[in-house]
Amino acid sequence: MKNILQMQDICKSFSGVEVLHSVNLDLYEGEVLALVGENGAGKSTLMKILMGIEQPNAGKIFLGEEEVKLDNPAKALDLGIAMIHQELAPIPEMTVEENLFIGRELSHFGFVDSRKQAQLTKEWLGNLNLRIPPTTKMQDLSISQTQMVEITKAISYNSKILIMDEPTSAITEAEVRHLFEIINLLKKNGISIIYISHKLQELPFIADRVQVMRDGHIISVAIMAEKSERQIVRDMVGREISNIYPKCDNNITEPILEVKHLNKKGEFEDVTFTLHAGEKLGIAGLMGAGRTELVSTIFCVNRPDSGEVWVDGEKVNFRKPSDAIKKKIALVPEDRKLMGLNLAMNVQENATMCIDKNIAKFYFLNNPKGSLLAKEMVKKLSIKAHSTKQEVGNLSGGNQQKVVLAKWLLTEPDILLFDEPTRGIDVGAKAEIFELINNLVMNGKAALIISSEMQELVGIADRVIVMCEGKITGEVKGEEITQENIMALASPKNKNGSIN
Ligand SMILES: Nc1ncnc2c1ncn2[C@@H]1O[C@H](COP(=O)(O)OP(=O)(O)OP(=O)(O)O)[C@@H](O)[C@H]1O
Ligand SMILES: [Mg+2]
CATH class of the missing domain: 3.40.50.300 (P-loop containing nucleotide triphosphate hydrolases)
Structure with a gap:
């Protein structure tokens, strides 16, 4: 050749x-x-x-x-x-x-x-x-x-x-x-x-x-x-990875997030489901199934046309994302450039962006505290950066994604909405991110995970709801969570019955 x-x-x-x-x-x-x-x-x-x-x-x-x-x-x-x-x-x-x-x-x-x-x-x-x-x-x-x-x-x-x-x-x-x-x-x-x-x-x-x-x-x-x-x-x-999907001893308890008959015209229709404390709930579907729109509406990036969202047994009426953050909800978005990061700011500034107010001392930014928290996160998520002062725009794609994760984990949320959390992330880091999600749910937090890689949901979710063209088409649990079952629910059927 x-x-x-x-x-x-x-x-x-x-x-x-x-x-x-x-x-x-x-x-x-x-x-x-x-x-x-x-x-x-x-x-x-x-x-x-x-x-x-x-x-x-x-x-x-x-x-x-x-x-x-x-x-x-x-x-x-x-x-x-x-x-x-x-x-x-x-x-x-x-x-x-x-x-x-x-x-x-x-x-x-x-x-x-x-x-x-x-x-x-x-x-x-x-x-x-x-x-x-x-x-x-x-x-x-x-x-x-x-x-x-x-x-x-x-x-x-x-x-x-x-x-x-x-x-x-x-x-x-x-x-x-x-x-x-x-x-x-x-x-x-x-x-x-x-x-x-x-x-x-x-x-x-x-x-x-x-x-x-x-x-x-x-x-x-x-x-x-x-x-x-x-x-x-x-x-x-540089080492053997035996299992990207680490085992998880989580205890699924009471409902923490309830979505009832949520509608947004042209995006999704009559969506109802419950997420429990300690649970990893997957949302599967093909591109365009309405999953991203659904979670951004729950987080109030967009307002729904109708329907209800309940947190901890109480109906909420969010007007903006900061209302959702106050209720201890976090959204790790799919498009990190649009919603997740400020590329011109450094790792520390991005990571502590949502908590600056909480760690401020007499209205001034508490930089030493912020620096400490950012360093901890860099270590915990193995973020590859020369220092916490490196501009996020200069990090590799996968490491930018990890900074988005760091930013939301620092808000110490009870409910985490993950939209494609491992997109662009290497296998080793994937295993680390799943480990981290496991630790969260084992501590009673709840995780809603959108992923287009069905294998991933099969590997980590306790339960999976499947969406197709804006509607929930079914739910699978435990042993039933297989790629075939998910695929069957996720594919729009065209008129002659074959899969599109
Ligand atoms: N303009 C820059 N200034 C400083 N460091 C940079 C710059 N561009 C890249 N780097 C650094 O170079 C290293 C390699 O980054 P690169 O983007 O090539 O990784 P990659 O293999 O493409 O990773 P990924 O799979 O995450 O996309 C990283 O440590 C990154 O932080
Ligand atoms: Mg790259």
Whole structure:
């Protein structure tokens, strides 16, 4: 196989701290290389160097035989390297066509040549067997369709190397299958893909080789078929992880949160359920089932149209999230950038954001106390940061997620609403987060956990309610909690009875 990319002895430091230590990476024509490793291992940083977004302190990059200096993203794109970022950020008002031609509009006598653009757009989408009308606004596309448009765009630049950073973290299983089909199509056309993911179980389906990083070092490079998931995990975390789902001796007692006939038009309908102290209640469902809207309404980010919420046997009437916080409810949100964190502030400021008032001394911020609490949390959650003063925007994706957790745990809530708490989190840290949730419920707290990874709910929940298209379609308990049972309740049935 032809070697098309070599990264040699790449070193990178941020403010004097080295995060990549002489890293090598080879890529062959038409292959999928899986790049895996713990949160903060250096995967995204290495890819940013390849994209010309960051500059290495040492090392060489070769494309084919030729050494290249990738000092800006435009140059990387020019040389055939494109990246599908995890957080897709297209301009919502633009059409698919406008988005594809942004910055390189075709002109005809000084005017945008819409006809030619529309024709090419159709052709490019068609090459990937996509049936998205070119005039659709980006805001009307699903996450998966947006991703497909971004892939189309990347390919239209004649890219030979495509980097995908956690592309399946926010799409449904059917969409994942579609993405894999497209990846296979790209491979056949000789395009090489570097694929970053924390979902190790999907790698055998697409990866040809797998490269494991830990703490800025390459630990192993292997043929995918010759490497078991267990070996990969061991290389990632440096120790054996016997069980990601630790045992839990919790005692489920009285109702602590009751939701009665809650409605929000267009989001969910007539939702009724009870969460008990000491309980881990899962909410399963496909993307778009209304789960995120439900928990954000309980937490009063949005107001319901009708229905009741009861806490500790008392009807509550929240007007804003701070009312919910006063009742000792916490919401660990799905979209950490939007609702969870201020990226320009440091770890300590973010972690203590909700409790600053409580720890203030005579109305002044009690910084030493805040610093102590933040340090404790960094230790407890193994947050990888140079110090509690590091800007959150500079942490790796998974470590940002942990800071969101820290912030809400510090409010010492009795009821925790977790929306995809382990998205983007590595296997080792997942086990730690489940351990932490176990400790909470063993101390009488209650946890409501939304997760799109059914395996996870099977592994940890005492009971699972399933939602489909805004309604609760059923509930499973104990032994009944299996992926098959959940899937059967989560899938919308279309008219001829087959699963959609
Ligand atoms: N701009 C920056 N300033 C300071 N430190 C940074 C910066 N960017 C990254 N780092 C640090 O570099 C290390 C590697 O981060 P990186 O984002 O590459 O990890 P990752 O492997 O992609 O993790 P994840 O799986 O969580 O996305 C981390 O310790 C991170 O805090
Ligand atoms: Mg990353």
